[in-house]
Amino acid sequence: MSKNVTVLVHDKLNLEQCQKVLAAVLTKSGHTGCFSGLKISFENVVDPANLALLVDKGLQVNEIGH
């Protein structure tokens, strides 16, 4: 399997960043898409060993830890 990925919320999360979390929730509320393989989101959360991504204030995702 490819390397693991996790998404970390910025460590000074304030109300503005709570809004970003809410915006992210909105993108995840739809029906699961059409595929019959593994959904790796849970594995990413429990095993962030290889790669971490930081979500910044602009909701840009940046790789960290490498």
Added chain:
Amino acid sequence: MAFQPPRLGPGAIYLRSLDGLFRSNADLIKVAEIEPQTLWTKATASDSLPRGSRGELRFVCALPQRMLAHGVGYPVAGTSCDQHRHISEFRLWTEELASPWVSEHLSILDVRGARGSRNCGFLMPPLQTETQVRLAAQNIRNRQAVLDRPFAFETGVNYFSLRDFEIPDGEFFRAVADAADCGILLDLTNLWVNDLNGRAKIGDVLANLPLERIWEVHLAGIEFAHGHWLDAHSGKIDPELVSIAAETVASLPNLGAIVFEIAADRVASFGPTAFLKEVEALHELWDVTKRAPATPKPAAEVGFEVHDAPTPESWECLIAERMLPAEERPGNAVEELQVRAVDEQSFSLYRRLVSAFRAGTIAETLENTTRLLLLGIGETALRDLIDRYVAATLPAAFPTDEAFNFRRFLDANPISIPGLNEILKFEATLLEAAANNVTMRVALPKDIGATLADIAAGKLPRFSADRPVAVFEIGVDAVPFVRILDEQPSGHAA
């Protein structure tokens, strides 16, 4: 069959996270295949119908690509096949997207349990019998009628091995398409996975398909796990499959689109450059289609024997017995259907996939709750907790319902971790505001941000019983917002 699809070209399944890439690469991505249900939300009321936001529909319609509507969640192979509840919303999206044709899966999702029709958690394959051909064809004709649009069914992955009495895959797909007089969405990845898992040689399947009925091709990355190759939509298309695809599309006279698929939770690791390279590869395939003959080579004669075979109802009853929680199983023996040892292995795989889907959904929708549980009880206990939840509850089609069900499970099986209740309340309120499109008020410690920061830093939150409490207002009015209304005396979080 009079319909001849327009030649739209190569494209990809649209994901919200790829929106910018679609809009800035219209010259490369010619087709945006929209899965409307993935963009809909379902309110928390038990009888609510999922629907999409009109603003989002307008936003999607402004994409520079030609668009196709691909249904997920309402497959056409089962005895329970919705032709009513979701149709008006799906038809609206189909019309607004100006989709020349629509597609759905030749699969089963809802089965009859002890307490009624239930979502079994996975797009299960039908039993390939003559009776099933008639059932699927009738479902497809009905779906075409209510949508008033040309319809193509998707050839599915099948982790079972073929039974003696079943019609082989190619002949089965052909029989359904002929009986329904519809198109075929040829998912070559699914056929490739079936080949690698030993179910059916892809060449044999393709040799029996009515090539003139193939309007669309899907391609995606695969992955090996749990002893099987999986249609994981994991990224790069297998080069061997690209070669097979090149040979296949050259013989398809009515091909309208070639679509690349990637799962939403694989996008970040795959990256935009790799994504665009896969679409470039589809362009090379599309160039091959320009040389396709106007009249395809005829498919091999259908020569399957008709056997006495179990009914679709028996097959769905077996699915219910093997896939639903104990109290939901119908309980009646399926005597006419012999269950082989390899069938039990396949059902075990399906259950593991369902479990992975459901755990992934919880991690996505309740990410901070999941991370706090991990910090508080450790990975082994968390996996055990999720396993117990999955075994005891029905899967939900919409992630928000899965999250609310998990919250109820935690409420009924409390775990003592500092900050867990407040984080779960915070995240559940975000979800409820999003699902119901309403503004919610909730009392939480004013420094909820500090708790979230601790979780993000990988440590258990600092906890104090007398932290100041504030009323938070959370809503999604045009743009999402979270704001503090006022402060309450300490220790009064509702």
